[in-house]
Amino acid sequence: MEKNLEEIFQSRIDREEKIEPKDWMPDDYRKTLIRQISQHAHSEIVGMLPEGNWITRAPTLKRKVGLMAKVQDEAGHGLYLYSAAETLGVDRDTLFEQLHSGKAKYSSIFNYPTVTWADIGAIGWLVDGAAIMNQVPLCRCSYGPYARAMVRVCKEESFHQRQGFEILLSLSQGSEEQKRMLQSAVDRWWWPSVMMFGPSDDDSPNSAKSMKWKIKRFSNDDLRQKFVDVCYEQAKVLNVTLPDPDIKWNEERGHYDFGLIDWEEFWQVIKGNGPCNKERLAARNKAWDEGAWVREAAMAHAAKRKERSNKKKVA
Amino acid sequence: MDTSFAYILHLADNALILGQRLSEWCGHGPILEQDMAMTNISLDLVGQSRSLFQLAGELEGKGRSEDDLAFMRVEIDYKNCLLAEQPNGDFAKTILRQFFYDAFSFHNYTALLQSSNEQVRAIAEKSLKEVTYHLKWSSEWVIRLVDGTEESLLRMKTALLELWTFTGELYTPVDYEIKAAESGLGVDFDKIKTLWLEEVNKVFDMAGIKVPVGGWMQKGGKKGIHTEHLGFLLADMQYLQRTYPGQKW
Ligand SMILES: [Fe+2]
Numbered sequence: 001m002e003k004n005l006e007e008i009f010q011s012r013i014d015r016e017e018k019i020e021p022k023d024w025m026p027d028d029y030r031k032t033l034i035r036q037i038s039q040h041a042h043s044e045i046v047g048m049l050p051e052g053n054w055i056t057r058a059p060t061l062k063r064k065v066g067l068m069a070k071v072q073d074e075a076g077h078g079l080y081l082y083s084a085a086e087t088l089g090v091d092r093d094t095l096f097e098q099l100h101s102g103k104a105k106y107s108s109i110f111n112y113p114t115v116t117w118a119d120i121g122a123i124g125w126l127v128d129g130a131a132i133m134n135q136v137p138l139c140r141c142s143y144g145p146y147a148r149a150m151v152r153v154c155k156e157e158s159f160h161q162r163q164g165f166e167i168l169l170s171l172s173q174g175s176e177e178q179k180r181m182l183q184s185a186v187d188r189w190w191w192p193s194v195m196m197f198g199p200s201d202d203d204s205p206n207s208a209k210s211m212k213w214k215i216k217r218f219s220n221d222d223l224r225q226k227f228v229d230v231c232y233e234q235a236k237v238l239n240v241t242l243p244d245p246d247i248k249w250n251e252e253r254g255h256y257d258f259g260l261i262d263w264e265e266f267w268q269v270i271k272g273n274g275p276c277n278k279e280r281l282a283a284r285n286k287a288w289d290e291g292a293w294v295r296e297a298a299m300a301h302a303a304k305r306k307e308r309s310n311k312k313k314v315a
Numbered sequence: 316m317d318t319s320f321a322y323i324l325h326l327a328d329n330a331l332i333l334g335q336r337l338s339e340w341c342g343h344g345p346i347l348e349q350d351m352a353m354t355n356i357s358l359d360l361v362g363q364s365r366s367l368f369q370l371a372g373e374l375e376g377k378g379r380s381e382d383d384l385a386f387m388r389v390e391i392d393y394k395n396c397l398l399a400e401q402p403n404g405d406f407a408k409t410i411l412r413q414f415f416y417d418a419f420s421f422h423n424y425t426a427l428l429q430s431s432n433e434q435v436r437a438i439a440e441k442s443l444k445e446v447t448y449h450l451k452w453s454s455e456w457v458i459r460l461v462d463g464t465e466e467s468l469l470r471m472k473t474a475l476l477e478l479w480t481f482t483g484e485l486y487t488p489v490d491y492e493i494k495a496a497e498s499g500l501g502v503d504f505d506k507i508k509t510l511w512l513e514e515v516n517k518v519f520d521m522a523g524i525k526v527p528v529g530g531w532m533q534k535g536g537k538k539g540i541h542t543e544h545l546g547f548l549l550a551d552m553q554y555l556q557r558t559y560p561g562q563k564w
């Protein structure tokens with residue numbers, strides 16, 4: 001029986017049918033999706049912190065408004081994604097609990113600090129840029145609610161990417177100090193962004209399964225290559241140097257070759273040893289713990305209101 | 316200083332300083348939806364300040380831009396009410412500060428729909444739509460927190476003790492406001508005072524808390540005499556423009 005269901009399920013996926021919340025699905029499919037969607041949601045929420053760091057110091061009112069709108073979008077992405085995860089039977093508070101206890105992961109990139117204003121541009125250009133490459137294929141993910149959430153998310157991410165690039169472009173046309181700020185940000189954000197695509201395919205045990213289920217459509221290395229190719233051209237427009245002496249065009253492959261990734265750093269940051277892991281978790285926990293009385297008050301008020309209106313009905 | 320310039324500048328400063336304060340919550344709110352709501356209000360307020368700064372710059376006629384006015388003035392030039400610059404404190408204090416301001420702002424913009432200046436009427440019309448939503452949001456939260464739990468009530472009472480003293484300034488006009496009222500540019504403060512008190516009474520009544528009677532009221536913000544908090548807020552906000560003057564961003 002189980003076997004049969006699994007075959008039907010797989011043939012639906014092979015026919016590019018969307019799987020919906022009430023449909024039968026293998027446990028492992030459900031678990032894989034919950035893990036991926038919640039990690040994605042957490043990344044949106046934690047990502048608000050490094051960028052929020054510059055809201056009060058944005059250099060102009062126009063930039064302040066642009067940055068606030070962006071960070072608010074990320075909160076919205078978190079909301080859509082938590083809702084998508086909820087369709088798989090896990091509620092938001094449970095997922096928050098996993099984030100706050102350190103059990104759940106989020107994108108490692110947000111464990112790096114935003115040191116200068118140019119970092120805000122670099123995040124938009126590189127981090128949102130890498131996120132788009134990862135996420136556009138997810139708009140065709142086999143799980144319906146996730147795919148639909150990603151359509152909305154991707155539209156906004158490409159706006160973020162353009163906004164980030166535009167911040168950097170202004171700096172590139174500015175003073176020596178601004179150019180220096182720009183180069184420093186690119187130096188610091190380049191490698192972590194290249195790592196955002198995850199380990200090399202040989203070291204990515206879940207990749208094959210996700211491909212079969214059409215949660216994933218392209219390999220980590222293919223997406224990474226595409227990212228490097230696109231960014232190299234854009235870096236020329238910004239007049240910045242990518243901090244990789246080995247980047248060069250490979251005529252034969254039709255792609256840019258690039259240097260070796262420091263996977264030791266990647267795994268250390270995942271393990272909690274990045275420059276800001278502790279701060280990010282502490283900030284999330286603080287917001288959550290200090291907000292407990294607010295959530296309790298809101299619930300108590302709602303309950304009292306309900307009681308009062310019931311009494312009225314009786315009377 | 317031209318009084319109409321001072322009057323519009325004061326309105327812009329109110330919106331910017333409160334928007335700046337509120338933006339400090341972004342990413343740190345107690346509930347994701349409310350985090351977004353606060354950022355949304357902050358966005359509206361900074362947006363309002365931009366329109367008002369642009370108008371103020373035009374009225375002054377010295378070619379100062381919105382950013383010149385926001386980033387290149389010092390504490391004693393800022394004309395916002397003291398209420399706007401008060402630190403966020405806990406969520407109760409932020410809510411109550413917002414409610415007091417929204418109640419003023421709603422009636423102020425409503426009155427400004429009749430301003431003699433066409434641009435002011437246009438700004439008032441757009442802002443009123445936004446502020447109507449802000450006032451609904453902050454009123455609902457005042458009611459929720461007062462009615463909620465013992466702790467939330469206690470926190471609201473504490474916030475009230477801290478903030479009440481800054482409310483009088485909202486409806487007590489200074490010279491440029493009196494002149495603006497006379498010229499038809501501004502609003503009649505006797506009416507605003509009555510409307511503000513009615514609004515606060517209405518919501519406090521629904522919530523089940525008493526409006527304090529009397530009490531000494533702080534003032535000075537509108538004339539550039541601020542609390543110690545404003546200097547730090549400006550140091551933070553103006554950092555890049557001060558460090559690298561005259562650059563494009
Ligand atoms: Fe996002």
Ligand SMILES: [Fe+2]
Nearest residue numbers: 074128157160
């Ligand atoms: Fe984004």
